Amino acid sequence: MPNRPPVAEQEAKANPRTLPSSWRWVRLGDVIAEAKPGFACGVRDAKGVVQLRMNNVDTRGKMVWSEFIHVPDPFQIPAPPYADQRRVAAMLNEQMASTGRTRKEIEEELDAVNKLPAALLRRAFNGGL
DSSP states (O other), X not given: OOOOOOHXXXXXXXXXXXXXXXXXXXXXXXXXXXXXXXXXXXXXXXXXXXXXXXXXXXXXXXXXXXXXXXXXXXXXXXXXOHHHHHHHHHHHHHHHHHHHHHHHHHHHHHHHHHHHHHHHHHHHHTTOO
C-alpha cells in the first residue's frame, strides 16, 4: 500500500464539510472489516482505485476487464470517536432488547386473546356462564 499522508492532513483539502470537533476523518478500509454487496460509489476518479462490481464478472465467472470503474482513493467517511461509537452502540443494543421484550409481551397477549373464544365456549357448554 502506498505511503499516504494522514487523513487529517488531506481532510481540509478534500472535504470542505465540517464535522463535530470530536469526530475525525478516517479511511474506509480502517473501519470496514468485511465488504458485502450493495450500492456502488457514484463518484468517479480516473486516478482512483478499481471498484469491483457485479458487472465485472460475466455469466461464465470470468472477469470483464473492460468494465472497471475507478473511485477516489482514499474513500473517506466521517467517524466519531470510539467512545461515542460504543455509547451509541450500547443505546441501540438496549433499544433492540427493549423492542424484543415488547414483541414477546405482545405475542403472549395475542396468544391469550386467540385462546379466549375457545375458553368461553368451554365455559358455556359446561354451564359456567
